[in-house]
Amino acid sequence: GIQVEQSPPDLILQEGANSTLRCNFSDSVNNLQWFHQNPWGQLINLFYIPSGTKQNGRLSATTVATERYSLLYISSSQTTDSGVYFCAVEQYNQGGKLIFGQGTELSVKP
């Protein structure tokens, strides 16, 4: 099956710093989503981005489908950005099933 790898696995930042999280996938995908899992376990949708670039406030994401990777940029990080960031991919003709990467655990220090 498809492999989804995220890097780095852990990241510690000082408040105000910028960061880039990466998601590599081993096969063609129909859909890619980025999520933030908060300390209470809720997954928050960040981006639905099978290709191209999107921005939402301090966050932006780029997916290069032909090269099988996606990047999530966090600028001017805040302590509330702490948590686990997941990317998840959906392959063609799989009924919408999302395959998750192992996540990047981000800790933003004040």
Add this chain to the structure above:
Amino acid sequence: GAVVSQHPSRVICKSGTSVKIECRSLDFQATTMFWYRQFPKQSLMLMATSNEGSKATYEQGVEKDKFLINHASLTLSTLTVTSAHPEDSSFYICSARSRAIGYEQYFGPGTRLTVT
């Protein structure tokens, strides 16, 4: 928009009993709902896919007789953990999507199950 709820948020049960978890799409009709399981410090693993009015499709290694899934309507899916054992203790999360609002999946807040 696109809100998914789960109930209960937390449940403790004795070994051998059954527990039902509800997943509802509050402001859209979900053509497909999904059930995931997450162990501490790990990623989400898909358990099953549920389409309204049809039987759920289970992932390899998931016992369908133990994890009963019912998708009774376009806004409600239930997961029943039957004859629960301590190893079933986990965080269970549902998600839903609809063609009408695109193919993005939206997740519920999760249910933490502890079996004593």
